[in-house]
Amino acid sequence: MFIQEQQLEGQHVRLEPLNAGHIEALAQAVRDGQGWTLWYASVPHPDDMAAYVERAIEEVSRGHLAYAVRHLASGDIVGTTRFYAVDAANRRAMIGYTWYSQSVRGNAVNAECKLLMLSNLFEGSQAIACEFRTHFFNRASRAAIESLGAKQDGILRAHQILSDGSLRDTVVYSIIESEWPAVRAQLQSKLARFVLS
Secondary structure, eight states, X not given: OOXXXXXXXXXXXXXXXXXXXXXHHHHHHHHTTTGGGOTTSOOOOGGGHHHHHHHHHHHGGGTOEXXXXXXXXXXXXXXEEEEEEEEGGGTEEEEEEEEEOGGGTTXXXXXXXXXXXXXXIIIISXXXXXXXXXXXXXXXXXXXXXXXXXXXXXXXXXXXXXTTSOEEEEEEEEEEGGGHHHHHHHHHHHHHHHHHO
């Protein structure tokens, strides 16, 4: 595998390779904030969590990696994230399928998840690029991606047909290998502010 499947741990979170044992905790986590009600986000309903996790686990055989996010201070599972569209030949991958409980949004969780994943990708796997994609109308996701230091590559217009029949314009961002040191410094600085506050 291009990206090694391993547990990733920082000061605030542990990324645990996703397994069926996480289903109930993720169903509970997604209830905090009811992210599935956002029409522009791909967040599973609690009743659909088993199928969501099973599909993610199936993708591991194709070189993708999915994680449950454990908040170390509380011990709770608070969300999930993935490496997907992994392209070993071109040493690149996408990070996505990310959602968190409302209670941990805006704190250190997302910054540290991205620091751990990007470190694994750029330093552990010698990747050339990491890509992020989100719905044009998902302003919170776009702001979070941009705050990492990712650059917008463009917009794929009418890219996907959503379950409600609407067409999704997909905004594409990336971080390339030469940008990683600055992105890493930005994430470390952000995390230091969380520790101090």
